[in-house]
Amino acid sequence: MISIVYVSNAGSSKRYAEMLSEKTGCPCYAFADSDKAVGSDVIFIGWVMAGAVQGLSEARVKFGTLKAVVAVGMMKSDSQDASIKEKNSISEPYFSLAGAFDMKKLSGMYKMMMGMMVKMIKGKLKESNEPKAKEMVEKFEEGFDMVSEENLGDILAFIGE
């Protein structure tokens, strides 16, 4: 049996886990509440912070070999996927999904980290006024939500195999 286990900070990884669960009938659990998943084939979904898939090492300790790893970040790109795989030593089947970002949903250290990042990009903007950086600052300040069922095609095909 397949179980879906997730670690989510602001909710987008949780939403993907719940969507997958609804579509496949596989149960899904927050990592903190995942004892029932021990012994099943676990698909682990974790949000990405500074390139690290949150909760992945703990999930490997708890469940052993994972059936697949799904990284939820602010975007999906081949270059980021390559570096996430390397940084997190991912040899399991790997998928990535674009998540959501809302400064208002962050608190504590995470809010501070992202606040510093936006400030840094803004500082660089003053020097160069690069359109791409401007777009990025606007995206962070306004927030964005790219969570969509349409993104799940590859993972659903994998589960169906």
Ligand SMILES: Cc1cc2nc3c(=O)[nH]c(=O)nc-3n(C[C@H](O)[C@H](O)[C@H](O)COP(=O)(O)O)c2cc1C
């Ligand atoms: C402190 C911090 C660092 C982040 N670092 C990355 C990153 O390195 N790469 C990335 O794609 N997304 C990064 N993100 C964006 C989150 O991964 C993204 O918003 C994700 O959807 C959050 O998932 P959640 O809603 O389940 O918490 C970062 C977000 C925060 C708050």
